[in-house]
Amino acid sequence: EAQVTQNPRYLITVTGKKLTVTCSQNMNHEYMSWYRQDPGLGLRQIYYSMNVEVTDKGDVPEGYKVSRKEKRNFPLILESPSPNQTSLYFCASASGAGYEQYFGPGTRLTVT
Amino acid sequence: SQQGEEDPQALSIQEGENATMNCSYKTSINNLQWYRQNSGRGLVHLILIRSNEREKHSGRLRVTLDTSKKSSSLLITASRAADTASYFCATGSNTGNQFYFGTGTSLTVIP
Numbered sequence: 018e019a020q021v022t023q024n025p026r027y028l029i030t031v032t033g034k035k036l037t038v039t040c041s042q043n044m045n046h047e048y049m050s051w052y053r054q055d056p057g058l059g060l061r062q063i064y065y066s067m068n069v070e071v072t073d074k075g076d077v078p079e080g081y082k083v084s085r086k087e088k089r090n091f092p093l094i095l096e097s098p099s100p101n102q103t104s105l106y107f108c109a110s111a112s113g114a115g116y117e118q119y120f121g122p123g124t125r126l127t128v129t
Numbered sequence: 130s131q132q133g134e135e136d137p138q139a140l141s142i143q144e145g146e147n148a149t150m151n152c153s154y155k156t157s158i159n160n161l162q163w164y165r166q167n168s169g170r171g172l173v174h175l176i177l178i179r180s181n182e183r184e185k186h187s188g189r190l191r192v193t194l195d196t197s198k199k200s201s202s203l204l205i206t207a208s209r210a211a212d213t214a215s216y217f218c219a220t221g222s223n224t225g226n227q228f229y230f231g232t233g234t235s236l237t238v239i240p
Contacts, residue, residue, distance in 0.1 A: 057232065067226065073226065118162075118228070
């Protein structure tokens with residue numbers, strides 16, 4: 018089954034404790050992206066990747082890092098999480114930029 | 130911010146009626162996409178319209194795009210209770226690399 022998976026689905030952590038949210042797709046998609054969703058603000062793009070080893074900033078990249086060492090994986094790294102990063106995070110992939118995106122189920126992160 | 134805006138923010142209709150929601154955006158685009166989100170879940174792609182297209186249909190969905198007004202509309206005909214969800218428009222930048230989502234329209238279809 019074609020899908021985008023994210024782990025963990027739920028995470029509660031404390032300020033400053035480094036964490037990684039994994040994202041994996043099995044559709045051989047070149048384009049992958051991370052979004053955060055906050056009430057009243059819709060989804061905002063954090064980082065995107067056009068292909069392996071090619072990543073770029075989206076609208077709200079501060080406080081986040083990504084890497085794309087393999088085509089199928091696109092982890093999101095929070096080196097020093099802060100409470101304002103409490104949000105619902107979605108990973109998405111597409112066959113290319115400008116094509117329909119397939120979304121993962123989301124990761125609900127709470128930073129206390 | 131280049132984020133788009135949907136209008137209305139919330140819409141409540143009876144089953145069988147049509148639902149129309151609008152999206153306005155700020156900059157030139159490569160394409161515009163509509164997504165549906167059931168409460169707290171991942172987004173599902175509905176339809177994509179490219180900047181050189183004016184109208185597109187998919188089943189009960191009809192999307193229009195007016196690039197001169199920087200706006201789009203999504204029409205759901207003969208709505209069903211299962212259409213209850215939030216609907217988001219997303220614009221792809223001119224390069225197609227970046228995406229900007231609107232704030233969403235919450236649709237409730239009453240059986």
